[in-house]
Amino acid sequence: MEDKLLVAKTLLECYPHLDDLYEVLTGSSESCVHSGFYAIFPSEQMSIYERLIRYEERKVGLYNMKYLVEEAFRREKSAPLSLLKEKYINKRSMIQIMEKYGVSLRTCYRYLKRGLSDFCRGLENAGFSKQRLLLNFGNEPLFQTMLTKVIREDDVERLEQERAEEKKKERVASCLACEKEKEGERKGGTPGGVINNRRTPLPHGGSGHGCYVV
Structure with missing residues (x-):
């Protein structure tokens, strides 16, 4: 996944937690104000007010x-963006989205991927490039946590795709070997894998490949 899509997805992952975190920070700010009234030493007051400023900046x-x-x-x-909004803004599960729009899980994932690209374009149209997003939100602990999560998930997804591609290549190579073996039997006039007019699997090199040769 492109870096700008990773950052855009990080914003979406943050969104469901923003209101709750805002309330927590508000409570922390109020505690600082209350504590400041009872602080005795100037250094203690300064420390409290510095925390208060950090909380307010985060808010x-x-x-x-x-x-x-x-x-x-x-x-x-766009339609893909509507599904993305259902997931992150309306906090609907994948099953709920599938039922509402009458789409399969595979279609749902495909639309969410396209929706993320549309969302990223919306951020750019609002004047927020990847660099500006990181500049504005990169120091927020919630953003940092979610960015780490998104990157880790992307790494796992990429590895799974690579493994699936390798398995696909192995299947193609195995089927090509099967086809060559079948062609050789035809030229040689042998009955191949036909025994009593029934198909029998012919393993390749002891691999137990499941192609059926007639």
Whole structure:
């Protein structure tokens, strides 16, 4: 997956947690204000107010992140983007999305992938490139956690695709060997794998390949 898509997906992964985290930070800010009234030493007061500033800065960042995600959805309109919105904004499960739109799981995943590209384009149209997103949100702990999660999932998906491709090549090579063996038997006039007019599997080199040769 391209880097800009990884960053865009990270924003979507953050979205369901933004409201709850905002409330937690609000509570932490209020605690700092309360503690500041009872602080005795100036150094203690300074430490409390520095924490308060950090909490408030994070709250601003979370608010901006939420607004940006929703703005990107407003700027772009497409069927794949609608499914993406169902998953991340409306917090629907894959089964619920499949039932609502009457699509298969495979189609659902394909549309979500296309929707992510549309969402990324919406971010860019709003003036947020990958670099600007990282500049604005890269220091937010929630964003960092979700980015790590997204990258790890992408690595797993890529490995699975590579393994599937290797298995596909092995099947193709095995079937080609089967075809050559069948052609050789035809030229030699041997009955091949036909025994009593029934098909029998002919293994290749002891591999137990399941092609049936007539």
